[in-house]
Amino acid sequence: MNEKVKAIQSNSRSELRQLVRDQLQLLLEQGNLEGAKALLVPVQPVDIAEAIEALPQSMQVIAFRLLVKEEAIAVYEYLESTVQQALIEHFKQQEVREIVDQMSPDDRARLFDELPAKVVRRLLEQLSPEERQTTALLLGYEEDTAGRIMTPEYISLKETFTVGQTLERIRTLSTTSEIIYYLYVTDSSRHLSGIVSLKDLVLSSPETTLGEIMTRDLVYVNTDDDQEEVARIIQRYDLLAVPVVDREQRLVGVVTVDDVIDILQEEATEDIYALGGVQSDGDNYFQTDLFTVARKRVVWLLILLLTNTVTGTIIKSQVGLLEQMAILTAFIPLLTGTGGNVGAQSSTVVIRGLNTDDMRDLGPGQVVLRELGAGALLGLILGSLATVWAYGLQGNWLVSISVGISLVAIAILASVAGSALPFLFRALGLDPALMSAPFITTAVDVIGVLIYFSIARFMLGL
């Protein structure tokens, strides 16, 4: 019952969006611009953006021009970068001034990142001097840092201002600064000294000074901090925005929670793709063509194919043994498969742990030791079962015990490798996610067959 109700509700929402998309295209095809305009009035900007993206390219400009200025800016910020670029080519100078000049500086910096240098130069010339300077400032910071994703449009005030004065000031500044749930108090050299929330302001009497009500225990980030670090701080301290300071500790911008959610989502997708052996470049996998898909996947597959040929070569070198005892082959998939799975589990939890707060103060040594313990425990459980099954399959205790012992050894080795390699990669300055399930699985194959053949030879005296 509950499941059903849920399905209806979430269907109705996406059905509504679908309806807007279809209706918009129909009205535009009929040339009914007034109707199309009326259709979009109650629709949220992000949903309008989605509807425009779904239109044939020739209609996208027409639809976009139906929007009133304020809304056009909001919708433009939500469009995919390919559609943003296509629209820009049709923009007249006046539209550049009305749309691009008025965008949030962080969204504009993101757009400029994607555009060809020539287009960026032309657009920069057309921007107002302040906006040009703001954009240049943001683009001066490295990608994926706090400086690049922040907006420099915040409200900063002096400690001596009263609440009444501040409210006056907000009313004058509100046209240029969009975010005002936190107000920042700075001293004469622009150093951040306190934060006042809009709530504190509303709850205080007009003659109180900001110095009396501001919070002095500040949480802030530096322009060079990685965007993931920024996201983690906003998440940890339950903030709606975090101030960004430069190396001289001067306030230069603000990162807001809505941008941070998107960053966390993207990073999670990247991690998940890496764990599945798919490259991710921030583009939507499902919106790219088949050759791009193949390109994103073939690199890892080639690396893994190469590793697999090593396993094949090892097995070939043991052909003599296998000719004497072909039944040994029957246990190869079990041993390499189980070893791969144990290793994949260890690398998965460690990689996720490195990207979240979960590991707390556990060091690499402690984590690897824990995984070794878990691997031994799991190896003993699975090894005992495998020994019994192997005996049932072919009735030779020596072979069965070889399988069991190999499985214990492989499980221990796999969990140690799976947990240690991500740490090693991080220490080398590489992405730990590269040491993910597909790689560990395949690497364990190689070592697994070596261990198995050695133990079998020893046990069987061959």
Next chain:
Amino acid sequence: MNEKVKAIQSNSRSELRQLVRDQLQLLLEQGNLEGAKALLVPVQPVDIAEAIEALPQSMQVIAFRLLVKEEAIAVYEYLESTVQQALIEHFKQQEVREIVDQMSPDDRARLFDELPAKVVRRLLEQLSPEERQTTALLLGYEEDTAGRIMTPEYISLKETFTVGQTLERIRTLSTTSEIIYYLYVTDSSRHLSGIVSLKDLVLSSPETTLGEIMTRDLVYVNTDDDQEEVARIIQRYDLLAVPVVDREQRLVGVVTVDDVIDILQEEATEDIYALGGVQSDGDNYFQTDLFTVARKRVVWLLILLLTNTVTGTIIKSQVGLLEQMAILTAFIPLLTGTGGNVGAQSSTVVIRGLNTDDMRDLGPGQVVLRELGAGALLGLILGSLATVWAYGLQGNWLVSISVGISLVAIAILASVAGSALPFLFRALGLDPALMSAPFITTAVDVIGVLIYFSIARFMLGL
């Protein structure tokens, strides 16, 4: 340089936290309660919670009682549920009233979920009647729904109120309602009719009515909506909070963005763990003991072991073939490994796609067809390379071509299975993530060896 600066900064932050932890324990051991109290004054509640969690259990109550009331509530909300429970056992009736009664209703509902029924009953008796009612209301909704995670403490107002009246009202209500960046306007039957942000309020003149400034294009969720759906809506529309309405469309609560970030993070961890074949139950993997770790991992390993025994049994049935041609064994890991990796890629992108907006309006048929195409393309590339390598290894073209053809067939099959099974599982009402990399990898092993042996027998005429 940049890397180094980053490392120093993020180290200094966590070093600071480490310092607080160590100092707190030292001061408590010395019995210097005044010193400990002073140490914690400038520290953020979430960091105090972390420091208390790191203390030996006997000291946790002592440290917690150093906090002033307001801060104690905030810190308590951040503590892990095991520590919350340990503290509750020491709480006197007065502390229950000061702490538990004053917690956010959503945090309290989450705590009560974890506590034994007996303790919950005792605590409920000690709560004030309003808080008791609020808690019972939230606990009445199913777990992981909007109703369960919302807070019923919002400010609701009438359309006819002026801005001036509203500001007055906020000042009186602020002690009981914590979140006030959005104010909700309801009609006489408590139906939601509009939203006013604190910003709109501050920017408007005192005599304006709420009806004039409120937004009427509402985004809201229903009490039965899944928490993931709530998170996606807050993310999509860049909201700081979303109102929750009941089946009669009456406003009953609010879900805030900070809770949503934690939900998204938890869901991502769950997905990642599922992709790595690790069960997740919301507990922190790195904070549980070795036996819990083994339990979280052994179920999947046993299922996969069982599947692997099927592969082993199939190989055993082909022992005659292998005795004639032991070299065929050398290609088993390559074929099953590559097939597994292709299948893992497909299932990974589809599972992530089902949990995000990425798939847009692509249906299961279109997605599976795309994956089939990608699988064929990748199979052709990898199959050609494998054929050449196989010839190099053992010099028999018939065997090499068998390997190549098998690889193409296995890659197609793996990508179809990897993309179709998550859809199938979702259609059956099961978690698509169960059809993740480890499962697909192992399942492809079984079918892979069957295909390989059939093609090899046919090609070699054996």
